[in-house]
Amino acid sequence: MKKLFSLIAALMLTLTVARADxxxxxxxxxxxxxxxxxxxxGCQLTAEQIFSFNQPSIKDAIVQFGxxxxxxxxxxxxxxxxxxxxxxxxxxxxxxxxxxxxxDGFWAKSKGEELPNPGLxxxxxxxxxxxxxxxxxxxxxxxxxxxxxxxISKNSRQLEKDRKGDRNVRxxxxxxxxxxxxxxxxxxEYNDVRLVCCxxxxxxxxxxxxxxxxxxxxxxxxNIFRVYTxxxxxxxxxxxNNIPMKSKWFLPINLGGVKPGDYAMILGYxxxxxxxxxxxxxxxxxxxxxxxxxxxxxxxxxNYRKHMDADQEVFIMYASKQASVSNYWKY
Numbered sequence: 001m002k003k004l005f006s007l008i009a010a011l012m013l014t015l016t017v018a019r020a021d022x023x024x025x026x027x028x029x030x031x032x033x034x035x036x037x038x039x040x041x042g043c044q045l046t047a048e049q050i051f052s053f054n055q056p057s058i059k060d061a062i063v064q065f066g067x068x069x070x071x072x073x074x075x076x077x078x079x080x081x082x083x084x085x086x087x088x089x090x091x092x093x094x095x096x097x098x099x100x101x102x103x104d105g106f107w108a109k110s111k112g113e114e115l116p117n118p119g120l121x122x123x124x125x126x127x128x129x130x131x132x133x134x135x136x137x138x139x140x141x142x143x144x145x146x147x148x149x150x151x152i153s154k155n156s157r158q159l160e161k162d163r164k165g166d167r168n169v170r171x172x173x174x175x176x177x178x179x180x181x182x183x184x185x186x187x188x189e190y191n192d193v194r195l196v197c198c199x200x201x202x203x204x205x206x207x208x209x210x211x212x213x214x215x216x217x218x219x220x221x222x223n224i225f226r227v228y229t230x231x232x233x234x235x236x237x238x239x240x241n242n243i244p245m246k247s248k249w250f251l252p253i254n255l256g257g258v259k260p261g262d263y264a265m266i267l268g269y270x271x272x273x274x275x276x277x278x279x280x281x282x283x284x285x286x287x288x289x290x291x292x293x294x295x296x297x298x299x300x301x302x303n304y305r306k307h308m309d310a311d312q313e314v315f316i317m318y319a320s321k322q323a324s325v326s327n328y329w330k331y
Contacts, residue, residue: 026183027051027059027267028128042263050267053127060248062267063227064123064187066090070268071122071225074253078227078245079196080122084204085327087223089320090117091198097312102319105200114194114226116238122193122227123170127186131173134159135182152179159184168235177276190227190245192238197224205323209330297329 025034030047051059065071069086073079088102094115095101108114135155139148152175160171163184170187198204199220206219227245230236258264274281304322308315 026128038263038265042261043265044263056248058249058251058267059125061251062269064125064269065225066120066122068271073227073245073247073250075250076247078229078247079250080193080225080227082223082225084199084219084221084223085320085323087195087198087225088323090120090195091223092316092320093117094195095316097316100312100316101198102316103201103312105203106195106198108194108196111226111244114196116192116194117225118238120191120193120225122190122225123187124190125185125187126169127184129184130181131159131184132180132182135173152182156182188235190229190235192228192236192242194226194228195223196226199223201319209326212327212330294329297325300325301329 028051030038030050035043035047045058048055049057051057061073063071063073063080065080065082065086069082071080071082071086074081091101091106094106106115135152137155138151143151156173160173163186164171168189170189172185172187174183174185175181176183199222203220204222211217211219228236228238228242229245230239231241231243233246236242277285301322304318304325308318308322
């Protein structure tokens, strides 16, 4: 559900309580936005506990997984939870007719059995800055749209290069509010991420996408990975000498569950947001774009399904593609 079209490296906060509120807020600016309202609803956290550059906070447990998903650190040793379809392509690469982890599931019974995944990375946010003025340098009300885009691209590339220097970090500059605000995000990138668990297909994809994008859910929509570091704790590529990450912060699992009226919030990485779209844009999506996209993806899914049902090897090869297209189709 969280693997979206294009990655915006922003943190999204949505509040749901007995009387649900909703919206998008940047956690680094909570004090200037709606923290008081959150606390009135029952939030017992301070802004510093949610998001801080000076001390460990919840933001250190929320990661950008695989370039397009959100993940959550849930142990002091780098254990990571994400959606079932977000990790599916990596499970697929480890699967075969003889070891069909997609259908049968996989569970590493020890750290030595956890499976490495070349090409998979996890990003931890460590710095944010509004760089609108620098990105829009040279842009005026008289600048043409084409020249504006060229200037923004040039300024952004130069700023990313200057800020990165020779440091081992990832820099991204992201447009907000239709290109009227630009925010720089700096990440630490970890490239040794190992598969710990994938539930069987009948659990992870129970009911297909019937209740996707809705609540409640009736499936085990998760995969579990673990982040590893070099022995000194720094980001590193895969090595048998690497160690499980010593998490700055992790989300404890509450086995007691929740009760009506409990405060809840969502913190994560949305691919994009159309919150400020005009009514004409919404009408176009509902009446024109949406039906066309659904028709196209329905045809793709029907063809995938026909061949996947007929041949288990094809099922393994196309499981991740089918899950991704089905996710977007339901959306």
